[in-house]
Amino acid sequence: MELAPFLTARRQALRQELDRRKLAGAVITDPNHFFYLTGLLPNPNFPSLLVLNDVRAIAVVPQYGVDTSALPAASDPLTVTAYPNLTLADLSRFVDEYAERERAFLTAIHELGLAGRPVGVDALYFPVGLAKAAGFAPEHLHDVGAFLYHQRVIKDAWEQEQLAFAARLNDTGFAAAQAILRPGISDYEAFSAAWRAMAEHLGGAFDLHGEFSGGPAITGQGGCAPVGYTLQAGDLLIADIYPVIRGYQADTTRTFVVGEPAPWQKEWHAVLEEALARGEEAIRPGLPAAELDRIVRGHVERHMPAGGSMFHHAGHGIGIAVGKGAHYPPFIVPHSPDILQEGMVLTLEPGLYVPGKGGMRLEDNYVVTANGCRPLDTFPKTLVVCA
């Protein structure tokens, strides 16, 4: 699949919005929007930005830290201006990256004829210092961040493919964790084994973000990174992993048991499997997210073990995560205002937790299709037995 036509379509959608609002162009600084509109992976240490008018666009990127070698040749021209950003990149003079970036930004503004004209910006990112440098008064600046955010909630075919790839990579991590987990193995070892298998499969290093929390202390509270717990026979371990792969974040969870599962562990997990299956069955355009929450959460709550709870959302949208990331609409919660639409990509994640006894979660990723959904995960949805 070629990215270029999708990039053109995304930029044309933004241009239509600018046109509708009589804006001469746009300046985009949110890394997520930047990546969406350019296909260039931004570098968190050296800001990139996009300047765009009705016919062309200029990406202002650091000379060092952004790979522009494979820039797709879209039919609406996008050119790149690389600003010097590291003293190590040019030893013949001293490089002030802040001044260089501002200079490149102002040049792009003037080249595209946007100086002193009304433009769209992502107002929760565009900094007052750049606005001032370019001579944009507050009345020149109109927020298009919300527009882009909502545009990005519906994934085009290229984005669906990226998310499918990220989800399949998570499956690789689960398989590696299953292969290594046995009594005496620590959560760190399982986590690093998953990382290594995923890096080998991906062909490159990445940050493995997620929970690998095991043992009777499982709470299911978010952000439970591994802590050095050594697994014992009979322990549960929740592995909820959500690395950012080529800019996209899938979010998948499996629960592992070390040794043969106890009957109560099998019963609990069967509840989650059935909740997930009912949710998957229900997904279709037009379904209110709140209703999807009732379907998934309702099943878990009707079969909740004594003292247990499912305190969290039943799922959420996923997508680009090169800046602020993690969760997008649709939010699968009781009072969600969201309605499922074709092209949304979301997780479902039924969970149940009994303080002092243990916790479980099962999470998969789905594309909302015209008639239902397409699951993105292939790893078995059963309790993962590590013997």
Add this chain to the structure above:
Amino acid sequence: MELAPFLTARRQALRQELDRRKLAGAVITDPNHFFYLTGLLPNPNFPSLLVLNDVRAIAVVPQYGVDTSALPAASDPLTVTAYPNLTLADLSRFVDEYAERERAFLTAIHELGLAGRPVGVDALYFPVGLAKAAGFAPEHLHDVGAFLYHQRVIKDAWEQEQLAFAARLNDTGFAAAQAILRPGISDYEAFSAAWRAMAEHLGGAFDLHGEFSGGPAITGQGGCAPVGYTLQAGDLLIADIYPVIRGYQADTTRTFVVGEPAPWQKEWHAVLEEALARGEEAIRPGLPAAELDRIVRGHVERHMPAGGSMFHHAGHGIGIAVGKGAHYPPFIVPHSPDILQEGMVLTLEPGLYVPGKGGMRLEDNYVVTANGCRPLDTFPKTLVVCA
């Protein structure tokens, strides 16, 4: 060591600057400045900000994602306002985190009496959308980002301790890599072994950032993350690691050789050791960074093998890296304008690379003291032999 008095001193320094410039207060949105002034580790997915006037400060943080449990009780009051930010945190209603954050920000502005008054902001971060919401006109907003950046270049004793801790943790990673490296081991395995040992030592998960590039293809060009290369006897591997630990980033490099080193490998590395020793010997307040570059680079260049080069900086300042991070003044490059000052913390990193044959780098971290420097690394500075 207690953090609280340092936080008070940092905020008082900012208040003196505000007072000098007749500003009523400040709004700080850059995550690095926020962490420096509050001691609270921000969460990249949910923005935090600090609102401060002449007597008190309010940190606006997400309810979920920032640990405020250990907030130091400084003598100038800092209170926390937690804005609801995750639908999963409150299932009784739908949470719009953008609206919640703006509301909490505006409340803080009004509580501290800053509405419609001239304030300091970090102008390269503070977004036009928040300025507009608070009714700040451009003439109300004055940049204090550059002031804070330069303030942060000089590390107080607490920061020096954090950087020393991060540097020692890197040493743990080198020891683990040395223990595992032998022919047939991949760079991924060495990288994940280093991560695991460091996580065990730290007592928590973290992102291991760095290069682990090995074999004859070593170029020394930045960002050489592991790529799946399987090491052979005689191979070199450069491990340049710079994880962010508790908000601080040290940056340390060792070169490993698999099996007994060849004479040329020993000779090359001796050049780097001598260059580093000469640099370390020279560090003192008042020394121009350009002169330090000449000392380190000069030694390498005088002993450069045929066809080789040291194309990069000879070192750089280090510090907080919870937002845009990596490199701070002093920049150790030929045309650097920086002068070493007591309290700066910097790396020296002589390297040499011969295309087609291999490369080496050696990098340590130093605090500039009143009379010289204090090295932060204890791992041997020799070529690391893995037999």
